[in-house]
Amino acid sequence: NAGVMQNPRHLVRRRGQEARLRCSPMKGHSHVYWYRQLPEEGLKFMVYLQKENIIDESGMPKERFSAEFPKEGPSILRIQQVVRGDSAAYFCASSPDGQTQYFGPGTRLLVL
Amino acid sequence: DQQVKQNSPSLSVQEGRISILNCDYTNSMFDYFLWYKKYPAEGPTFLISISSIKDKNEDGRFTVFLNKSAKHLSLHIVPSQPGDSAVYFCAASGETGANNLFFGTGTRLTVIP
Numbered sequence: 001n002a003g004v005m006q007n008p009r010h011l012v013r014r015r016g017q018e019a020r021l022r023c024s025p026m027k028g029h030s031h032v033y034w035y036r037q038l039p040e041e042g043l044k045f046m047v048y049l050q051k052e053n054i055i056d057e058s059g060m061p062k063e064r065f066s067a068e069f070p071k072e073g074p075s076i077l078r079i080q081q082v083v084r085g086d087s088a089a090y091f092c093a094s095s096p097d098g099q100t101q102y103f104g105p106g107t108r109l110l111v112l
Numbered sequence: 113d114q115q116v117k118q119n120s121p122s123l124s125v126q127e128g129r130i131s132i133l134n135c136d137y138t139n140s141m142f143d144y145f146l147w148y149k150k151y152p153a154e155g156p157t158f159l160i161s162i163s164s165i166k167d168k169n170e171d172g173r174f175t176v177f178l179n180k181s182a183k184h185l186s187l188h189i190v191p192s193q194p195g196d197s198a199v200y201f202c203a204a205s206g207e208t209g210a211n212n213l214f215f216g217t218g219t220r221l222t223v224i225p
Binding site: 004006031033035040041042043044045048056058059091093095098099100101102103104105106108 | 217
């Protein structure tokens with residue numbers, strides 16, 4: 001059973017561009033979570049999704065950030081008009097039951 | 113507001129000895145706790161968890177203790193091995209029902225051969 005997959009592993013964008021981060025959960029997992037880790041900090045929750053539904057987006061910035069988990073295909077975290085402060089590691093996790101979460105390797109976003 | 117705290121940013125232990133990593137939380141609604149291990153440039157790897165109905169859970173060399181009255185949990189690794197050198201994150205959930213995790217800031221464990 002393959003683990004949580006994220007791509008790309010590294011993403012470089014210039015200010016004002018869009019960033020799209022993809023996450024494929026583990027097989028059989030219907031719960032997907034996105035977290036962000038800034039340098040020297042712990043992971044901070046952003047959004048929790050199940051297939052086609054956003055369950056909790058209380059950690060998402062109000063503007064420029066959106067997430068989806070379509071019926072088919074990976075979950076996407078989209079950041080529009082990126083700024084330097086968006087530079088961070090973005091981790092996706094999946095869970096079979098909403099309790100124990102298994103993390104992907106992360107996408108490291110660098111905004112120039 | 114940091115609801116989960118790991119007050120020791122680093123810990124060094126001799127190989128073969130016990131490593132004790134500590135974690136405190138402030139929200140009494142948390143009812144599920146997890147420890148993750150993280151290597152640089154990788155995602156966190158799940159190690160062990162404990163529900164609030166228990167005070168101890170053991171898995172091989174790893175044991176997690178939970179003291180609900182003190183809002184404190186700890187991870188014991190015995191015997192420690194050089195491959196255990198990593199950053200360890202404590203996490204908690206259960207407040208909102210959506211099961212998102214609240215993470216501590218991590219403790220960097222170095223096991224000296």
